[in-house]
Amino acid sequence: MLKIVEQGARSDLPFSPAIVAGDLVFVSGQASVDRTDGHIINGSFEEEMRRSIENLEAILQAEGLSLDHVINVSCYLARPEDVAEHNRIYAEYFSDPRPTRTTITGVLGTMLKYELDCVAYAPNRRQEAQRS
Numbered sequence: 001m002l003k004i005v006e007q008g009a010r011s012d013l014p015f016s017p018a019i020v021a022g023d024l025v026f027v028s029g030q031a032s033v034d035r036t037d038g039h040i041i042n043g044s045f046e047e048e049m050r051r052s053i054e055n056l057e058a059i060l061q062a063e064g065l066s067l068d069h070v071i072n073v074s075c076y077l078a079r080p081e082d083v084a085e086h087n088r089i090y091a092e093y094f095s096d097p098r099p100t101r102t103t104i105t106g107v108l109g110t111m112l113k114y115e116l117d118c119v120a121y122a123p124n125r126r127q128e129a130q131r132s
Contacts, residue, residue, distance in 0.1 A: 008059035011038035018059050025063055025120040029076070030055040031112050040111060045082045046089060049114040053093050060120055067093055068125035073101045076115040078108040086114070097126050 005018035009030060018027040032041050032048035035055055042048070057067055073094070077086055083105065091098075099118070108115060 005059060005062055007062035009033070009035040009038075009055040013038065018063070020063065020122070023122050025060070025065065025069070025122055027056055027059050027118045027120065029115045029117040030059070031115040043113075045079075045085055045113045048112065049086065049089050052114050052116055053089075056116060056118060057093075063120075063122070065120050065122060066125070068095070068127060069120040069122060070094065070099045070118045071121045071126060072119040073099050074117050075101065075103040076107050077103065077105045078110070078113045080105040082113070095127075097129065097131075099126065 001020070001022060003020040004016050005020060005025070006016070009017055011017065011028075011033065015028050018025055030052045032043060032051040033039060033055065034041055035058060041051060043051070053067075060066060060069065075086065075090070077083065083103070086103065
């Protein structure tokens with residue numbers, strides 16, 4: 001089954017906010033944008049990061065999921081000096097056991113300070129995973 005998710009956070013750019021493919025939900029990159037029209041909202045690194053995660057969370061909630069269903073996250077930071085703050089804030093949103101993660105710095109240019117995308121697993125939360 002494939003399903004296009006168009007609720008939670010919108011963009012005027014040519015991409016789907018998320019696509020459900022079987023048990024997996026692939027959420028497109030979420031940045032510090034207004035959820036209704038997609039215009040960029042500039043702020044401090046912390047403000048932009050929190051808004052980005054909250055936009056991602058809104059898309060997941062539209063599918064009845066939470067951040068606890070996220071199994072993989074890719075994070076993009078404009079400045080390497082924001083990594084420590086990124087790790088501090090990230091830990092507030094993603095509890096143990098945390099998703100797998102890739103973090104890349106120096107890639108966003110000057111329009112954004114932060115962006116992230118994710119893959120979520122719909123049937124279970126990470127906390128229900130078996131440990132090996």
